[in-house]
Amino acid sequence: MRSLLAQIIHRLQLRESWVIFFILGIIMMTFPFMHIFNQPVLLFGFPLMFLYLTVGWAISITVIYLFMIASRTDDRSAAEKDEP
């Protein structure tokens, strides 16, 4: 478990991971995904769209938080190496 987390954090140090999550975030905010959740229904007493955006948001913040931890554990020189 611990090594898995370490591995995830290691992967998050890659510049590609940032770009992937960024693009993923934009995709989640547009047509296909939005359409899925664009229903006027309640789920657990919450409107579906409200739930989707709020939970999705919270998840994205968690991901950024993990990124931050990854970038802190990252050697500074490695971060600069990734920089074009």
Place this chain on the structure above:
Amino acid sequence: MSSFMSSVATVSVVYAVLIFLIALYAHQRKEKKRSIISNPVVYALSLGVYCTTWTFYGSVGKAATTGIDFLLIYLGPSLTAFSWLFLLRRIIRISKEHNITSIADFISQRYGKSPWLGALVTLIAFLGIMPYIALQLKAVSTSFNLLSGARPSATGFITVGSGTDIPTGLILALVLALFSIIFGARRLISSERHEGLIAAVAFESLVKLVALLAVGLFVTYGMFDGFTDIFTRFRNSNPERFAQLFTINTSGSNPDYISSFTLLFLSMSAIMLLPRQFHVMVIENSHEQHITTAMWLFPVYLFLINLFIMPIAIGGILTTGSSSNADYFVLSLPQQAGYHGIALLAFLGGLSAAAGMVMVESIAISTMLLNHIFMPVIVRFTPRAWFPVLLINLKRFGIVLVILLGYYYFLIIGDSYTLVNMGLISFSAAAQFLPAMLGGLYWKRGNKAGAISGLLLGFLVWLYTLLLPSFSMSGWISKTLLSQGPFGIALLKPTELFGLTEMDLWSHSLFWSMLFNISSYIICSILITQGENERDQVHRFIGVFDKKELRPRTEQKRLSKPVTTEQFVTLLSKFIGESEARLAFKQYSNGHVGTGTISEFELPNLKRFTEKTLAGSVGGAAASAIVSSFLSDLGSSMEPVFDIFSSVRTNLDQNRESLFVRLKASEIINRTLDLKVIMDDLLTLLVKEFKLDTALISTRTDEGIFTITSSQGELVQQQSPPAWYLEHGPFIALAYGDQKTHFINDLRLERAAPPLDQTVAEGFIASAHIPIYREGEPVIAVLSLFSKSIAGLFTQEFIELLASLAGQLAQAITIVQEVDAKQQERSQKEAALLKTARITRDMEIAQQIQKSFLPDAAPVIAGVDIAGRCISAAHVGGDYYDFFLRGDGIVDVVIADISGHSVGAALIMSEVRTLLRTEANSTHPPQAVLETLNSQLHDDLSRAELFITMFYAEYNSATGVLCYANAGHNHPVLLRSGDAFFHELDADGLILGVKKEVVFEEQSIRLVSGDVLLFYTDGLTEASTTDGELFGTTRAYNHLKAYRQLSAAEILDSFYAVVHKFTGSQDLQDDISMIVIKIL
């Protein structure tokens, strides 16, 4: 009512004082270098300035009317946060390095410090933001009225019971302007951080959050039973409305996701590109590492502040039954429920949201106004002493202008469509910066023309498709423009441009503006080439993380006329004040050179530093203009360094040309030991490779005069050194003396001392004198280079190369000199040996000849046994003996000693022999022979400073009579038979060569059988032992006596043997000649 109003007013004032104190505290902490602002949490909170009253009040309003898609405005920034580690870090790094003061400055600096671009960005920002400020003022005064129950008049004035009108909006505007000036425009330097301001903004962000959370919690859990309760009740009571608010754009049959994407896109750009966001994010950033915290903390902030928006909106609808006035649900819900405290907190939250936004925005815009609108005008005037005062006050004026214009806007537009939607209109305006910004950061080819045209087109489209319709909807301009298009051209309808229908206002505007903006940016960037200034900046911006760029770059520019540090300080003083200028230069000189004389290579750095410092106050474009106009006033300008080496560089911090020259030079040096060839070839190489006109090497003679040892180029044809060369004597002498290179890069501009008028007249414009020496040794020669075409030829890099070549040459010269010296020594030795050998050989030959002059054998005469012998000490000797046989039984015997053992003596001897031979044929008596000989030889002898002693005897065997004459010679000794005594034969006479006329006495004696006669030279008697004991006459006589029985030859042999034995050596000190005559 009025008492509540006054209490609201009091709370507002107290709150304002609190904010002021916090800001003051932060400012003082900064002055003490113990910043409370330099903290990632404060940084993240300060980014919360993104949430204005538009968020605080407007979000609820939007949620209650259009639904949940308002969240996209905050989801966008959250997504952008993913890119901050790269994008924001890059922007911050660049901004710190260039002392960037605003987003206008950033874009302008990226594109070659273009003043036009800066002005354009400022204009867009100014137009886009001013109504946004109006919105803040409106929101606060409305909320104040709402809370206090005052009835606002149409002009925004509220009427208090007594009838006095209180312009709340104006008071707020003035207070905010004052705050902004105090914390944002205390000093001119805009690139420095305003800690008081940020402390206030961060605190306000906190208040906003707390207020909204409090209201949210109150509504959700106080008025209702949690989220699910609100949502369920709403759905049950109004399912249609529920469906509308909790889905996105379902008004049509087909849901439209374009508008939601537009919102997302606009908010994503706005979070970085709105002037106030750029200001707090970039300019006020104290540490790059704060980004990593802000990346998640800021989204958390946005998340929390939006968490209760939906419940508040729905709660409001449920409570009031409609969504009218939903904008102020935050305030009205707790107020109506009787919770004035929460309502007051909400009011303070709204006030904070407005205050933070207005302050930061006005400071950011006023900085832009000053740097990009006022400065381009100001730089046209000569700087004056009062400029710092003018500039700072202009900046303050800018703040007041922005806020008051916002207030004016609020007054005339009031409660119109424009104001409500101003937030998004501002976002759309800011989004126009995106292509130029991103392209500027990552696309090297992106250029000024592209940025200006793209921004301008995007701005115009924005103006036409968004601002114009909003004005039209507000009733400012005729609505027919919207419905029919300009001049009735339907294709040009602002909201349906080129027939693009069924698109919402924002998406429509965004699409067209971005299309024109981006395509123009790209097309112009590709078609038009970048200017030199632009290229410089591209490298600095895009290569900001490039490690290669970290090492000091080789200077590409030089100042054509040197400028002193003091002149720069004076210039800087005129804009930022003397004390600031001195401080800046002091800090600079700590890391660099002293303030005294600075090298030419340091000047461009100093110029860049001045420009950068100035840029921190007046923006990059203006700073650049100020410095160049200052330089041109001085008659100096930045001119490109003649790039003698192309920009291709190898890993060795070298370049191909330099390496090539070094390689060639070492080839030349190692090819031969002929210095002349080495020097000539090296000079030819330099002349050819660096396009010089003349290259020469001068050396100093012992008299201290410089002579040209070798020269290539124009001087070659001339015989004597030309006058212009002689002018350089002092410089060459200087190079000799201090072992440093002395160069003048532009003779036309730099006054050389002593003057070089002839050189200038000759057409030379650059010269350098490089000492040729080995480390720690005196200078051997000086290499001088002259160019007629290239000013600024002698760059630091070039001088280093030349110095290194001179070092190589010095090494070669030393080696050649050493080799030469050894060679010379060897040949001298050889010559000496050869000479000695030749002399020895000559002497041997002379000895042979001399020996041949002596008689081979004694004459044979009956009754007499004669033997004679001479053994020379040196190769040629001065002894001589001879026999002349005259007719029957008469023989002449002669023995002589010529002083010295030189060749001269030998020559005289041969002359004597010749003369005697002639004389001997005559029948003169001995005395006559000597007399004749003396007179003949006198001149020669006195000339050669030689003398001759001679004994001449004539023996007649028939009579037995020996006649003899003596010229100072050793007396021969006669040992008579039967007699134990020695008889010395003597006759008066002077040594030959002393006097011309000498009379010699002639003696005669009759010899009888058994007599032994010994003639000898002084070599015999003066032969000595090593102790100095002489052989002596006694020993000689005794020896003769002892050996008289032997034959004449044997007697001679025994003599030589005894002398050798006596001296203990085979070599004689002097010639020994002896003749023995034995009468049988």
